[in-house]
Amino acid sequence: RKEVEQDPGPFNVPEGATVAFNCTYSNSASQSFFWYRQDCRKEPKLLMSVYSSGNEDGRFTAQLNRASQYISLLIRDSKLSDSATYLCVVTRAGGGNKLTFGTGTQLKVEL
Amino acid sequence: SQTIHQWPATLVQPVGSPLSLECTVEGTSNPNLYWYRQAAGRGLQLLFYSVGIGQISSEVPQNLSASRPQDRQFILSSKKLLLSDSGFYLCAWSAQDNQPQHFGDGTRLSIL
Numbered sequence: 213r214k215e216v217e218q219d220p221g222p223f224n225v226p227e228g229a230t231v232a233f234n235c236t237y238s239n240s241a242s243q244s245f246f247w248y249r250q251d252c253r254k255e256p257k258l259l260m261s262v263y264s265s266g267n268e269d270g271r272f273t274a275q276l277n278r279a280s281q282y283i284s285l286l287i288r289d290s291k292l293s294d295s296a297t298y299l300c301v302v303t304r305a306g307g308g309n310k311l312t313f314g315t316g317t318q319l320k321v322e323l
Numbered sequence: 324s325q326t327i328h329q330w331p332a333t334l335v336q337p338v339g340s341p342l343s344l345e346c347t348v349e350g351t352s353n354p355n356l357y358w359y360r361q362a363a364g365r366g367l368q369l370l371f372y373s374v375g376i377g378q379i380s381s382e383v384p385q386n387l388s389a390s391r392p393q394d395r396q397f398i399l400s401s402k403k404l405l406l407s408d409s410g411f412y413l414c415a416w417s418a419q420d421n422q423p424q425h426f427g428d429g430t431r432l433s434i435l
Contacts, residue, residue: 253411253431255427255429258425261423309422315365
C-alpha cells in the first residue's frame with residue numbers, strides 16, 4: 213500500500229462548481245498534514261495546512277479524519293485559475309520533518 | 324520574510340558530465356533543507372535532507388551527493404551524470420519539524 217494515495221483524475225468541472233478530493237495515508241503516526249498546489253512545470257506551493265478540527269481558507273476547506281486516515285479538500289465556486297494538480301502531503305516518522313507527497317489529483321476547471 | 328533561491332532554472336548536460344546545483348535560503352536561521360526529484364508524471368521523491376551544517380541524510384542510493392557547507396546553502400552534486408538523472412530537481416526548506424516545506428523554483432535537468 214502506498215504511503216499516500218490520491219485519485220489522479222483528471223477532474224473536469226465547470227466554472228462555479230464545487231469539487232472535492234480525498235486522500236488516504238497509511239502511517240497512523242503521521243502528525244502533520246498539508247495540501248499543496250502544483251501548476252504545470254512549476255514548483256509545489258503550500259495551499260493550506262490541515263488541522264484536526266478542520267479549517268477553511270476562503271473557498272477552500274480541508275478536513276482530517278484520523279480514525280479512517282483520510283484527508284479531504286473541498287473547493288467551492290471553482291475558478292479557471294484553480295486548474296492545477298493538488299498534492300496531499302503527510303509527515304512521516306524519522307525526524308528531520310520528512311514529508312511524503314501523494315502523486316496528486318489533477319483538476320481542470322472549464323468555461 | 325523568507326526566500327529560497329535555486330539555480331539554474333534549466334540545464335542540459337551530456338552523459339558522464341559533472342553536476343552542481345545550488346540552493347540558498349534567506350531570512351531564517353538553521354532551516355531544515357531538502358532536495359527532491361520529480362520525474363515526468365511522477366510524484367516527488369526525497370533525495371537528501373539536512374538538519375544542520377555538514378549533516379546530510381540520504382534517502383535513496385543513487386548517483387548523486389549533497390553538501391551543506393553553510394547554514395543556508397545546500398548543494399546537489401554528481402561526478403558523472405546518467406541518463407536516468409534527468410528530471411525536475413527541487414530544493415525546499417522548513418523551519419522545524421511538523422512545519423510545511425517551501426520550495427524553490429526548481430531546476431529542469433535534461434541529460435543527453
